[in-house]
Amino acid sequence: EIVLSQSPGTLSLSPGERVTLSCRASQGVSKNHVTWYQQKPGQSPRLLIYGTSSRATGIPDRFSGSGSGTDFTLSISRLEPEDFAVYYCQHYGTSRATFGQGTKVEIK
Amino acid sequence: EVQLVESGGSVIRPGGSLRLSCAASGFSIDDYGMSWVRQAPGKGLEWVSGINWDGGSIDYADSVKGRFTISRDIASNSLFLQMNSVRAEDSAFYFCARLRGSFYYYDYWGQGALVTVSS
Numbered sequence A: 001e002i003v004l005s006q007s008p009g010t011l012s013l014s015p016g017e018r019v020t021l022s023c024r025a026s027q028g029v030s031k032n033h034v035t036w037y038q039q040k041p042g043q044s045p046r047l048l049i050y051g052t053s054s055r056a057t058g059i060p061d062r063f064s065g066s067g068s069g070t071d072f073t074l075s076i077s078r079l080e081p082e083d084f085a086v087y088y089c090q091h092y093g094t095s096r097a098t099f100g101q102g103t104k105v106e107i108k
Numbered sequence B: 001e002v003q004l005v006e007s008g009g010s011v012i013r014p015g016g017s018l019r020l021s022c023a024a025s026g027f028s029i030d031d032y033g034m035s036w037v038r039q040a041p042g043k044g045l046e047w048v049s050g051i052n053w054d055g056g057s058i059d060y061a062d063s064v065k066g067r068f069t070i071s072r073d074i075a076s077n078s079l080f081l082q083m084n085s086v087r088a089e090d091s092a093f094y095f096c097a098r099l100r101g102s103f104y105y106y107d108y109w110g111q112g113a114l115v116t117v118s119s
Helices: none
Strands: A004-007 A010-013 A019-025 A034-039 A046-050 A063-068 A071-076 A086-093 A096-099 A103-108 B003-007 B017-023 B035-041 B045-051 B058-061 B068-073 B078-083 B093-102 B105-109 B114-119
Touching: A004 A086, A010 A019, A019 A086, A019 A103, A034 A063, A034 B105, A046 B058, A046 B105, A063 B017, A071 A086, A086 B105, A096 B035, A096 B045, B003 B093, B003 B105, B017 B035, B017 B093, B017 B114, B035 B078, B035 B105, B045 B078, B045 B093, B058 B068
Parallel strands: A010 A103
Antiparallel strands: A004 A019, A019 A071, A034 A046, A034 A086, A063 A071, A086 A096, A086 A103, B003 B017, B017 B078, B035 B045, B035 B093, B045 B058, B068 B078, B093 B105, B093 B114
């Protein structure tokens, strides 16, 4: 079973800064099956990026995704106040999904 | 408009049973795979179970296999999770989510149903 490891666990940043979040898979995975979600307190997860680099409908272009093999990245070019949240990567394979443990982006 | 609305969350004693429901609207569940994903308070997301678009493929996380059963009713456009022999570690918010094929991502999520297992 594939395990996804996200790093760092928590990032303390200021609005306007650039942020890069990492998601590492325990073995190589298809780029098509890597997804990123954002979750704010008391809310359901929100789809951000699918297929490693495709932005979901309505997602601002300050969000971007990249990667291949075992290493995947979510980048936010300039943090807006509404971007402070927890971010999860997810992989889907052989009829089940796996989530990373999440990275919390908090206000410094 | 696509909507997923979970219901059935409750406080339940260890060893008990509970059935969660997820009412879908704005689409037909027999056109999509559907899953249950849970989140213990303050913790991360954990995939629980999934059913594919035609109902022919069902899978469970090892942590719930043999205790939970996923099902659906096309007529009512609803997804269900029957939870038996529940344990304290099953306490969580349970989300239903719609799976988009080919890229296999969840594009719509419900608001979640809270299940608390406590004596």
